[in-house]
Amino acid sequence: MDTRELLSHLAKLENGLDDFSFTELSTAEASALKRTFASFKHGLEEKVFGASISVPSSDVKSKQYHVDSKVQGTFQESTLIANVSHEIRTPLNGVLGFIDLLKDTSLSSKQSELVTALDKASNNLMDIINELLEYSKLAAGHEKFEKVPFNLANMIGEVAFLCKTLITSKDVLFKVHIDKSIPEKIIGDPSKLSQILLNLLGNAVKFVDNGAITLQVNLKSNKKNRVHLEFLVSDTGIGIANDKLKHIFDSYAQAESDTHLKYGGSGLGLSIVKEIVDNLKGCIAVNSTLGKGTTFKVILPFQKVDLLTDDFLPKVKENDTSREIDLTGKRVLVFEDNIMNQKLMENRLKTWGCDTFITDNGIYGLKLLENHQFDIVLMDLRMPKMNGYEITERIRQSKDSTISKIPIIALSADFSATDKKECKTIGITDFILKPYNAEELKGVIYDHISKSSAHISNSGTTSTKNDKALVNIEAIYAECMGQSELLDELVRLFKQNIFEFIGKVKMHLQSSNFQGIGFAAHKIKSSLKMLEATSLLSICEKISEVCKTGNDKNYLNFLYHQFLDEYPNVEHQIDEQIERLSPNNP
Amino acid sequence: MEPRKILLAEDDEMLASLLKYRLEKEGYAVTVRSDGKAVKQDISAQLPDAIISDIMMPYFSGIELVDYLRNNLKSDIPIILISAASNEENVISAFKLGANDFIAKPVSPSELLIRVSKEIERFYRT
Structure with missing residues (x-):
């Protein structure tokens, strides 16, 4: 893997920082920013150069080994990159944090221009590091692939929603078409599928200024227990020249060397897609005409859901759509670490008029619960640091009965039978399988809020809370x-x-x-x-x-x-x- | 006897109207100003008999006002400060600069009236 890109971004970032410090600003934040950056740079150089210096010496000893097994080599390389990228992220997060702080100080227009540039460069660097990390994880085989039942139409709907938020130009039309003969539920890895589609659609959005982007899903084959689905992502963008097409899935190969200048990106996106598709035992192809547009075709196998596995699916509440569901003013606390999901959830709950607070931090969320009244908790079970199970346990152990009795709805992309059992034991009220349908989520939230408020008003504990004098004139x-x-x-x-x-x-x-x-x-x-x-x-x-x-x-x-x-x-x-x-x- | 003129510098209209009402009821002639600039203009043109000012005023703080009154205008008229935060540093610097008294928010109008009349009496008796 080439570290030149990384280093050139680092240099750019440092230039920006120097320009910035030359202007008269001398706040504590500025010097803290410089210090953080210095330690970040030091750490980065240590990792990158330290690694490259140590490689020849270890090469001498293990040259045979390297020649023997090319696969093993890639594996080691990928692991190294994965570790390095991971460690770079921490100080870079610090840099980004201080830039945020800096933005809040009073800055002259020149200074804020520089801070914006600094911010942009740092965020670019973060994107590259994240992609690098992901690519190396895939290449090293660290990434886990799931096999869970999911609702394809819901997932596509979610992807389409996110794609629409990416399209800022009014001149771009976005269309989705799903073959009706595709079974409603299939088994596979929904998060990886959405990653593939978002990547391809994201590229399309980047390269189309006006025209159309289409996502089409076809049933390619339907056998006894498996289906092959074909996903077509087409755009009417700038297109790719024939001689560049064959390299398009290579890591670090963007069609034109100047593509990066105009459109940005690390050039890892498509190689990540290719890695995922390979891992899922599918295939990917591209067809493009310069000036006309590009179509990516991905074919992936999925298992069909039979009756037995269907039983493992959490029961979807059948919601009478005619039922009036009003969630206006309901307070919802969401534990969720995935930014994309945070955005989706926030958007949804807001359209329903809920007051929403989203956090990925267990301790912080628990503190919020102590100090504020919430109607319901939505909990992503897989989170870094404190996971959803631990947070739930803490909530249930609370001495305050309004906290310990709050309904908790678990959200997860995969529920095994054991998960369900564990959920029940620790006191999770209900669960929803991701990706979920909006109406289903709404129905579940509504049911539990009305249940718990009925319960509370029977016991008569909250009535005092509401009748309390809020003011005295x-x-x-x-x-x-x-x-x-x-x-x-x-x-x-x-x-x-x-x-x-x-x-x-x-x-x-x-x-x-x-x-x-x-x-x-x-x-x-x-x-x-x-x-x-x-x-x-x-x-x-x-x-x-x-x-x-x-x-x-x-x-x-x-x-x-x-x-x-x-x-x-x-x-x-x-x-x-x-x-x-x-x-x-x- | 002509009523004593008080300049009330307070940008919270609600508090200002309550205090104005109570001061007028007590027999003072009250002018309310809601920003520091206006206060500065006013006192530069003509000094009132006493000033009551919030510390946190837009454009020209109560502390600056004390400094300006004592050191630029060389006036000794009573000035009483009001502040929500009983920020000790603020209070100390206000006293150092020559503020006569200080009252913390929420202001009790009755307490303020007593403090005002005390300062006015002490200053104008001699």
Whole structure:
């Protein structure tokens, strides 16, 4: 594997950083950024050069070995790259983090231009490293391939949804067609299939400025227990010249050496696709005419789902589509580490009007549960650090019964019978197989929320929580010395302050101006204190705290929405109390 | 006797109107200003008898105001600061620069009235 690309990006990044430091900025962040970068570069060089220096010496000893087994050589090389890439990611994450921090400081337009360039270069580098890591894992055979039953149409729908979010130009038409004779459920590796398709579609999106992109799925053969499916990804893009086509699946071969300049990318995408297709025992072909477009054809084998295996599928709730399902205002906590899935989930829950908070961090999520009320938890079982089972156990062990009794829906791409058993033992309420259909997810969430709220209202524990006084205007009324007109005026101003606050936070969230948010939250506090609006006050105090100590935008967003949710309740109580205090109503 | 003139610098309209009402009820003539620039212009043109100012004011903070009043305008009129954060550093620097008193938010209007009348009496009695 060629490390030149990596090093040239590193040089670019360093140049950007030097340019940046030459401008007058001398904040702590800038020097921290430089330090992190230096350690990152040092680590990188140690890995890359250290490795290449040590290779000849080990070569002398094991030359025979290398010549003997070319496969073994590739294996070692891939393992080395996998390890190196992995270690590069950690400090690079640090660099990216500091760049984020830097973006939040007040920068001149020149500086922010440089920071943006730095950000872009670092992100490119991250993409390359991720692809490198993935490719080497595949080549070394580290990647695991699953065999699970899944719903093809749902998965294609998900891929299509993501593809549409990638298409920014209005002049690009995206079409999907699935052969109706394909069985609804098949057994294979849905995540690898979506990776193949997203990669091919992603390329198509990159190379088509106006025209059409089509994804077509055909049933190629249908035998007793297996099917062959043909996936066609066609575009009306720039096309690829004939003599370049044969090298297209080689690692690090983009059609033109200048393709990279115009379209970016590491050139690993298609070789990754090829590796996956090979591993799945399928085949891939490409057909292209310059100026007309390109079609990629992938044929993959899948097993058919027979009755026996079908039994292992988690039961899909049959949802009457005519049933009115309203999830507006429901608070959903999602544990999910895959960014793509996070995006999908967020989008979905938002369209249903849910307040959503998504995290991949178990500890953090548990803390959120302690401090905020949620209606339901969606849990990806496979996560780094603390996995879904552990998090569930912790939730169930909580002393607070509103936490320990919350419904938890597990999401996973694969459920074996043992998984199901384990889920039940540790207290997972229900599970959904990924990729899931939106209606199915909605139905399951709804069922469990209504079940648990029915249960709670029977036991009567939450009613006190809801009826609690959120605000108390008696003290301020006393200060008004009986002047109810003044009280009305003050309350009007209070509401106005709240609206201004909401507007400011919304605006500053968009521009990630945490200082602005912190200032707004600080300002509103005195009004909240005057009206003893304790719930809103505690949200604002958290907002101030977050703005002071960090830049956790997700959490801020969450708090902001919590404020939005809570305010109508407070306003309602204010109006009630005014009604009660008014002289006409003794 | 003409009523004492008080400049109230507070950008929170709600608090400002409550305090204005209570101060006027007490017999003061109150002018409210909601940003630091306006306060600076006002006092440069004509000094009030006393100033009540929030520390966190847009454009020109209460601390800057104390500094400007004492060191540029060389005036000794009473100035009382209000701040939500009882940020000790702020309070200390305000006193060092010559603020007469300090009151933390949430402001109790009755307490503020007592502090204001105390400062005014002490300053104008002599």
